[in-house]
Amino acid sequence: MKRYLALLLTAAMCVCCLALAACGGGASDSAASGSEASSSAAAADPAEKFIGEWKVAGAEMEGITITGNLSGGLLGEGTVGEILFSFDKDGTGSASYNDESFNFAWETKGDNAVVIKPTDDNASVEEIEATYENGALSIEMSDDSFSGKVLLSQNGSIEGMEPIDTTNAKNLASKSDAVGTWKLCGMNMSGMSMYGDADNLASVMGDSTDSTITLNEDGTAEAMGTAASWEFSADGSTINIGIAVPLMTIDDMLALDMSELIGSEFVMLFSK
Numbered sequence: 001m002k003r004y005l006a007l008l009l010t011a012a013m014c015v016c017c018l019a020l021a022a023c024g025g026g027a028s029d030s031a032a033s034g035s036e037a038s039s040s041a042a043a044a045d046p047a048e049k050f051i052g053e054w055k056v057a058g059a060e061m062e063g064i065t066i067t068g069n070l071s072g073g074l075l076g077e078g079t080v081g082e083i084l085f086s087f088d089k090d091g092t093g094s095a096s097y098n099d100e101s102f103n104f105a106w107e108t109k110g111d112n113a114v115v116i117k118p119t120d121d122n123a124s125v126e127e128i129e130a131t132y133e134n135g136a137l138s139i140e141m142s143d144d145s146f147s148g149k150v151l152l153s154q155n156g157s158i159e160g161m162e163p164i165d166t167t168n169a170k171n172l173a174s175k176s177d178a179v180g181t182w183k184l185c186g187m188n189m190s191g192m193s194m195y196g197d198a199d200n201l202a203s204v205m206g207d208s209t210d211s212t213i214t215l216n217e218d219g220t221a222e223a224m225g226t227a228a229s230w231e232f233s234a235d236g237s238t239i240n241i242g243i244a245v246p247l248m249t250i251d252d253m254l255a256l257d258m259s260e261l262i263g264s265e266f267v268m269l270f271s272k
Helices: 002-023 026-044 046-050 198-205
Strands: 052-061 064-068 083-087 092-097 100-108 113-118 128-133 136-142 147-153 180-189 192-196 212-215 220-223 226-231 237-240 244-250 253-257 266-271
Touching: 046 100, 064 198, 083 147, 180 198, 180 253, 192 198
Parallel strands: none
Antiparallel strands: 052 064, 052 083, 052 147, 064 192, 083 092, 092 100, 100 113, 113 128, 128 136, 136 147, 180 192, 180 212, 180 266, 212 220, 220 226, 226 237, 237 244, 244 253, 253 266
């Protein structure tokens, strides 16, 4: 189970490295209301809020958030499948991911946690503990290659953990505003988004990987450690990294649309 969950978090890094090689207030009120409602339910029976089906909505690792479409298209159809946990009233349940599944027994631990114990003799997972908070289940995972938590919800999404919306991309409005060095802060790959502080992303990718873009006033550039050039146009700016790649903005971030180069939707985001 840990190996599979770790894939959700590391697959995005693998795709990014392939790309680099190719180049060369209202939410708080709502949460509070939900918390009060869940507290009332917990007072009646802490187990009630766990009953039902839960889907993976995202993951967090070393200050990085991964969310959006986690169920396919990232490294090939079906590579990252949907993870489901189903809790029944009688204290039994089942979990499935890709073509693997296991049955389990479960029991509450206090008012806001549940312990999952696999009951199949051939189950390849160990005991799991999940914590409930504001309508989501959080499962902490840690081993030699992975440390973070996976978040599940009953509708597969979590408020405040939305994927990057690439439909908001716009042409560069100013050449002078684009000039400078930009650090990688997020990616959207076939609907799966990964984002976080630029320094956190750089740390996870490794010190040997240059994940910056520098745009100079004279049209020269450097993209992820490779010499490049770029052109500004109000009708559509580009950076030449072997092929002309669109340069746009999403909010206050620089957006590098690598979709044509990669062969599927792949937008990298940079901040100053």
